[in-house]
Amino acid sequence: MKILIIGGTGTIGKYLTSRFSKSGYDVFVAHRNSEEYPIDLESATSILKLFQKVGICDAIICVAGEARWADFEALTEEDFFIGLRSKLMGQVNVVKHGKDFLSDPSSSITLTTGILADHPVLQTTSAAMVNGGIHSFVKAVALELRTHCRVNVVSSGLVEDAYEKYKDYFPGHVPVSMDRIYSAYAQSVLGSSNGDVIKVY
């Protein structure tokens, strides 16, 4: 099975890359600063170019995308557009173009959001909004693509490997183990879920 992981060098992405590779899958890693498989989620052209270079896959995972964190009062319209261009439209375009580079209807695209959609914390009006939008998008697009491919999204809490970096934003939050994170993506890639928001809180 050929799996393309966009953002495969990030905290979550590199763990998924290692686990899927160890399980014997043929993993291709793309990310913004990659020499071999560069992609910028903010550019639909760059997304299409990546799929053309990698070719037909059995699964596409996107664990990339940014949104600006700051107090609502401080966020400008342009700050909101960062999340809309990168994490929201970037992942919409991964589905729009990626669906044409999948092997058959059992193949999958798995997007990534996060707990902020349901349980926002301070300074996350943009990130929470974008995550919620992706959840609605996945439910709707899966209806239309069901004869073509499966589309799901994994929404997790703060992960173990990022806990030290972000713990002050999430007081009292129990970090999600990296093993549970892998299981959620494996459920989407290897199972039969479609249109699901797979929550790992």
Ligand SMILES: NC(=O)c1ccc[n+]([C@@H]2O[C@H](COP(=O)([O-])OP(=O)(O)OC[C@H]3O[C@@H](n4cnc5c(N)ncnc54)[C@H](OP(=O)(O)O)[C@@H]3O)[C@@H](O)[C@H]2O)c1
């Ligand atoms: N960390 C958590 O606890 C957590 C929990 C829930 C959800 N999430 C979500 O999961 C996603 C990944 O989080 P992470 O903590 O693993 O992030 P990370 O460590 O910052 O890694 C981000 C990855 O995405 C790539 N990337 C960033 N912007 C890109 C762009 N515009 N185009 C293409 N690739 C881009 C980076 O590539 P370069 O290094 O080349 O820039 C890197 O490979 C994010 O959307 C985040 O909101 C994270």
